[in-house]
Amino acid sequence: MNTKILKAQPADVLKDASMIKQKEMMAKHYDRLTNAPTSGAKVASTFVPGNLNELIMCFDLVNNLPEVNAIQSGLRKQSGAYIMEAERAGHSEDVCTYVKSDIGMMLKGNIGPNGKKLPNPDVLLLSYTGCFTFLKWFELLREQYKCPTIFLQTPYMADGKVTPNMIQYMVKQLKDTVIPTLEEVSGVKFDIDRLREYLKKSAQAEDDLVYILQTGKNKPSPIDAYFGGIYYIGPIFGAFRGTDDAIDYYRFLREEVDERLAKGLGPVTPDGPMAEEKYRLVVEGPPNYTSFRQFWKMFYDEGATVVASSYTKVGGTYDYGFRHDPDKPLESLAEYCLGVYTNRSLPMRIDMLTDYIKEYEADGLLINSIKSCNSFSAGQLLIMREVEKRTGKPAAFIETDLVDPRYFSAANVKNRLESYFQMVEQKRSGKGVAA
């Protein structure tokens, strides 16, 4: 296996082998999507939290994730124009920029990241999990695409527990509405053994994902669990969970990370391997995608590695023990949806971040508060204070947006980060936290 640092990319970006492999997988998936009109494959649009990829595959449907499309538009610096297109069409400047990027992209011809037109979905699988906006997003898309919309509601884990009423509700929805409509749309009969087989594969990849994310406990951490973590979660949060490709990818990634671990190396950044791990951070909240590389650089230039993050749990909290279970397939899908990070109560999120700081021996918590994501952002200031209180570690707060370049102020973010690193230094030297 080739684990050494590979060739420089066109824009002088260094990627490790797993990142290149991941990129190839994503490209292959987008080709599959854009070729759907000629291949005859049918397309199901759905969301990352509450993504039922194994079930979608049971009906030979291709999984299309509008959030991932918006991320791709952000990374390619196209989302700003899409958002403004949506605002010209009457969408408020106040609402989620994923939605507006998606709608703007649709209004501009729905050209995917591979330069080809994305097909209209044959079905919208509205998995309403952890984010109210999902509900309205697919009402907006339904109005345009005029295709069947399947609704699946995941109750919120407000009291920190999954109740039998919640599981029964979800399983009933799966049995009575989700599966029959998927059968109708696809023309494929549901086979529960096929689902079991996919779930078994999911669990295998999930084991490796957890192992990889938990290598962040080492010093130095061989991974960056936020910026690098976004590459790592791509396949399993997207269209590959339950596939052999995902098993291969996570095994490959695990071996790559193990090799860095054995050599005592830090993560690979776009400018090469991390020189020295000076700060170990836990990050809460999604990243900014329109200036992703610049944002990451602000961390690795200062020797800051993110050792654990909440964002890498939006598509499943596998490190808390959950695995897809072929022995109880539908219940397992329900439990998966219920457990995703954004469906967890604020006290649960505080517990999780506190645990991360302790278990990963982090220097503190950094919150990247996203302007257009209320699900994440509402309550983060209390989270910050509470985690700080419980751990005694300094916390800091920056504000950006997912894919709206108007809300990424590089100078402000950099200033805040530099001040934060000074706070960490002061804390370490026993001088207390600066006011």
Add this chain to the structure above:
Amino acid sequence: MSTQTASQIVARCEALYDDLRFSAARDWKEAEPGRKVIAYMPVYIPRELIHAAGMLPLGIMGGGDSLEVIHGDAYYQSYICRIPRSTIELGVSGRLDFVDGMLFPSICDVIRNLSGMWKMLFPDVYVKYFDVPQTYIDEIGGTFYTGEMRELLHDLEKIAGRKITDDDIRASIEVYNENRKVVNELYALRAQAPWKAPASEAYLVLRAGLLLPVEEHTQLVRDYVAAASAEERPIKDNSRVILTGMFCEQPPLNLIKSLELSGCYIVDDDFVLISRWLLGDVPTDGDPVHNLSQAFLHKAMSTAAKYEPDQEEKGQFLVRAVRDTGAEGVIFASTSFCDPALLDRPILQNVLKRADIPFIAFKYAENSGQMQPIREQAGTFVDSIKLWSAA
């Protein structure tokens, strides 16, 4: 039959509205030992269950425009709406220190997360996020909702220290049926003769229903409708409009008055939506929890906080409201940063365009102070409606 005039009744309601220490609810609680108060936020809670437990349901709609938010802003970024920050202000300033429980209905992610914040900030208070189904099939959403209501009942029984019987709930349903009936009469009067029951008055009468025992509020509404119907007031050359988008964070009273001053007769709205959420009477025979569930699933208001499973039906509630009230246009008034209202707005506007119903849109916050731009926008809208109808 009350001898009070409409303005005397409204003055009492306004005093209740202005009282951010909730003295009426405090007095109710102190009147007898062992009484409990359960507060709730917008949009909908089955208040019948709280009433059946012998408790006072208390509606908390934020702090309005008179509350100075000192602590609340420290909990929220600038891009979050105002109602959670003013509600936190009410809490941390001790204005809700008599409340025994706080319910957070499933409306949006901000209120959802506020439920967790409340647990952290007020660990001694009963806090519940009240999840409601967004699927309206009896065996699916109905079963889930019944389960959620039974869980709430179980919790209320623990707080009350007694069993809540089906008969208790049936009696409470009857009381709330009566309340909904008089509230509907008030809306009917506004649609029929809006000059007799201005929206700014009706709003205060509705707001009183969040603070008073339901029986008392029913009588108050009845008295207002009787007094307002009997009084002669001049008819103005206003246009009849529907106001929508105000289902959660409530508008400042001045905003409603400003719209009226700019030439609007507001003949329907979604203020204090809980008072009209269930359409028609809830049956009082059989299983009362099942009946409440059925009413929620099949006979409830439409609003942006709900999922509409039928694309054809999406937004039709507004078209029907326009026709039923004889409205000439719709005003979309949404709270800044309100995901449900603002995400829904383009879809609803497309529905109105297809139905050839004119509309305008603006945003507000519960503490908006500058009314001049809104007055100008609404005034222009009214003028344009008149021009069109004259053509």
